Amino acid sequence: MQGLPDRYQPIGSSFLGGMGGVIPCTDTVLERQVAIKFIKSSIDQRRMLDELAALMRVRSKHVVQVYDIVNTTEFGTGIVQEYIFGEDLIDGFVPPKDEITYYKNIWQIASGISDIHDAGTIHRDIKPNNMKLDPEGVIKIYDFGLSRQEGFNAATVGFIGTHGFAAPELYGESPKFTSAVDVYGFGATALFLALGSVPKELVCAYDKPVSRHHFNLTPLNLAPEIQSILNDCLHYSPEQRPPISAIKAALAKHILLNQHQALVVHKGVPTYLTSKNPSTTLEFTNIGKATIEYNGTDFIVIDVSGEVLINNRVVSNGAVLPGSCVVALGSPARRANEREFITFDISNPEITI
Structure with a gap:
C-alpha cells in the first residue's frame, strides 16, 4: 500500500x-x-x-x-x-434464544444510538449491516458515512439510505431530518433481529405509513410495554416516535426484571422493597395512606387515600415512583406536626452483557 x-x-x-x-x-x-x-x-x-x-x-x-x-x-x-472481528448482524444473524437475550441485544443498540445522539449527531443509516458483535458479545455501531449534526441545517438533497430501514421523511426531495430517523432505523433493526428478515411492507413502504403492530406478531413473548414502544419506533410521524433514551430505559427495566431495590426511610426506619419483599404501606393517622408495590419493573403506588403527595404533587392510584423522591402524607396547607415525610430511592443493578 x-x-x-x-x-x-x-x-x-x-x-x-x-x-x-x-x-x-x-x-x-x-x-x-x-x-x-x-x-x-x-x-x-x-x-x-x-x-x-x-x-x-x-x-x-x-x-x-x-x-x-x-x-x-x-x-x-x-x-x-x-477493528471489530466477526460478521455484521445481517450475515451473522442468530435467532434470540429468549426474550432477555433479545432485550439485551437491542438494548446495546439503543445504548449506542443514545450515545450518538448525546453527542449531537444523527447516524442516518442505522441497520444490521452497520453493526457487529465483537468476541466479548458487545454490539458496536459503525459506518458513519451518512451522519450529520442535528439542527436547522440538517437536510440533504435526494434519498440516501437503505430501503426497509430508512424513515419515511428521508424520501422527500429535500428532507429535513432529526434523531427520529435513527429511532425508525432502530425499530426496523429490532424487527429484523426478532424475525430474521424485514417485512416486505417496510421494504416497499417508501414514504407511506406502515402497520405499527409488527412487534405483536413476533415469535418472542415480548412484554406489552416493549411491544408498544417498539411499534411506536415505526410511526410515520417523526414527532410520535419515542426518544431513544426512553427505549433504552424501558428495555433496561425488563432486562433487570425482579432485580430492582428501593430504600424507603420513614421516621428514620429503613425498609427495603425487593421481589422478596415487594410492598410496604405508609400511613399517618387519618391524614394519608398509600401502599407502594414492586411489580418486577416498577414501584407503583396503590390503595391511596387521604392526602398523599410525591415531590409536592398529589398522587393517585397507579402512579409510578421516580428514581428518587419524597412521599408526603399531609398537604402543604397543614402544620408541620400534621405532616410526615418518607424518602424513597431506587437502585438499579448494572446490566451485564
Missing part, C-alpha cells in the same frame, strides 16, 4: 472496490488490530470526513472508536479505527 505509514501492516484480506474499501492492519506500535477505511471518490471524501467528525464526538462502548488519520498516494485519506 503506497504511502501507508510503516506502523500499519496489512493483514488478511482487504475489502477494496471502485469506491474505496477497508484494509485490516496491525498497528505495530500499539500492537493491536485496526481497520483503515478509504473512500476513493473525491466527492465522497466529504462523507468520510463527516464520519470522522461524528466519531470524534462519540465515546461509547457500543460505537466503533477512531484512533488515527492517514494519507496515502493510492487511496488518499483514510480513517484508522477499531
Whole structure:
C-alpha cells in the first residue's frame, strides 16, 4: 500500500472496490488490530470526513472508536479505527434464544444510538449491516458515512439510505431530518433481529405509513410495554416516535426484571422493597395512606387515600415512583406536626452483557 505509514501492516484480506474499501492492519506500535477505511471518490471524501467528525464526538462502548488519520498516494485519506472481528448482524444473524437475550441485544443498540445522539449527531443509516458483535458479545455501531449534526441545517438533497430501514421523511426531495430517523432505523433493526428478515411492507413502504403492530406478531413473548414502544419506533410521524433514551430505559427495566431495590426511610426506619419483599404501606393517622408495590419493573403506588403527595404533587392510584423522591402524607396547607415525610430511592443493578 503506497504511502501507508510503516506502523500499519496489512493483514488478511482487504475489502477494496471502485469506491474505496477497508484494509485490516496491525498497528505495530500499539500492537493491536485496526481497520483503515478509504473512500476513493473525491466527492465522497466529504462523507468520510463527516464520519470522522461524528466519531470524534462519540465515546461509547457500543460505537466503533477512531484512533488515527492517514494519507496515502493510492487511496488518499483514510480513517484508522477499531477493528471489530466477526460478521455484521445481517450475515451473522442468530435467532434470540429468549426474550432477555433479545432485550439485551437491542438494548446495546439503543445504548449506542443514545450515545450518538448525546453527542449531537444523527447516524442516518442505522441497520444490521452497520453493526457487529465483537468476541466479548458487545454490539458496536459503525459506518458513519451518512451522519450529520442535528439542527436547522440538517437536510440533504435526494434519498440516501437503505430501503426497509430508512424513515419515511428521508424520501422527500429535500428532507429535513432529526434523531427520529435513527429511532425508525432502530425499530426496523429490532424487527429484523426478532424475525430474521424485514417485512416486505417496510421494504416497499417508501414514504407511506406502515402497520405499527409488527412487534405483536413476533415469535418472542415480548412484554406489552416493549411491544408498544417498539411499534411506536415505526410511526410515520417523526414527532410520535419515542426518544431513544426512553427505549433504552424501558428495555433496561425488563432486562433487570425482579432485580430492582428501593430504600424507603420513614421516621428514620429503613425498609427495603425487593421481589422478596415487594410492598410496604405508609400511613399517618387519618391524614394519608398509600401502599407502594414492586411489580418486577416498577414501584407503583396503590390503595391511596387521604392526602398523599410525591415531590409536592398529589398522587393517585397507579402512579409510578421516580428514581428518587419524597412521599408526603399531609398537604402543604397543614402544620408541620400534621405532616410526615418518607424518602424513597431506587437502585438499579448494572446490566451485564
